[in-house]
Amino acid sequence: MGKCSGRCTLVAFCxxxxxxxxERQIFDFLGYQWAPILANFLHIMAVILGIxxxxxxxxxxxxxYAAWLxxxxxxxxxxxxxxxxxxQLSQDRDFIMTFNTSLHRSWWMENGPGCLVTPVLNSRLALEDHHVISVTGCLLDYPYIEALSSALQIFLALFGFVFACYVSKVFLEEEDSCCALGVCSTRLAPTKHLPCPVASPLYPPPPPPS
Incomplete structure (x- = not known):
């Protein structure tokens, strides 16, 4: 079949x-991070729209889709x-991620690779329905896990943006070429190697200039 086209590559990146x-939505749900959950939901809808x-x-x-990226x-x-x-950003400002509805932040804080969680009993810092813990021995601290996850999202988004611009440009050029032949359609031919759709009652040719 030869090399994959830009359209095929864009679907793969999507x-x-x-x-x-x-994957990120699941871990944000486990951490009760409502702002990222909302952003992830919008991103999923935009990716589906791109596909x-x-x-x-x-x-x-x-x-x-490209504008959202x-x-x-x-x-x-x-x-x-x-x-x-x-x-000036600080993780102590819980309201940024949780809308001030909980004290949870990242799920990876307690469940990172190699982390050992030790409850601190009878701590005066514990609020109602919450407990204080001590986390030690993590192979990679949770801020770096979250940062790497976001870096991966940026990497995929940049490639998706480039291919979305390229594929949309190809679609627009094909549509313009069809209109130049007097057959404008709201849906393009399957590939640029196929002829433009012929005139029909659904796609009548434009009226002659007066």
Missing amino acids: CLQLVAAL FGTVQYRSRYLIL VLWVGWNAFIICFYLEVG
Whole structure:
């Protein structure tokens, strides 16, 4: 079949984005991080829209998908800065991630690789329905796990943005070529190697200029 086309590559990247977003959504749910949960949900919807636009040759959907990826890169850059406490950002501000509804942050705080969790009994710092713990022995601290997860999202988003722009440009050029022949359609031919759709009652030719 030869090399995979840009359209095929874009679908593959969208599938990788979808898997990565679903994995991240699961761990954010376990950590009760409501702001990331909302952002992940919007991202999943945008990726599905991108897949649909690629399969159905809808350039407008790809443009919306590419526009969302710009926001998604900005959000993940903020997540990296938040967990690494860049500038004035601090993890002590729970309301940023949980909308001030819980004290939970990252699920990886207690469940990271090699982490040993020890409850601190009779601590005065414990609030109602909460407990104080001591976490030691982690092979990789949770801020770096969260930062690496966001970095992966940015990597996939950048490639998805490039291919979305390329594929949407190809779709628009094919649509323009069809209109130049007097047959404008809301749906393009399957590939640029096939002829434009012929005139029919669904796609009548444009009226002659007066």
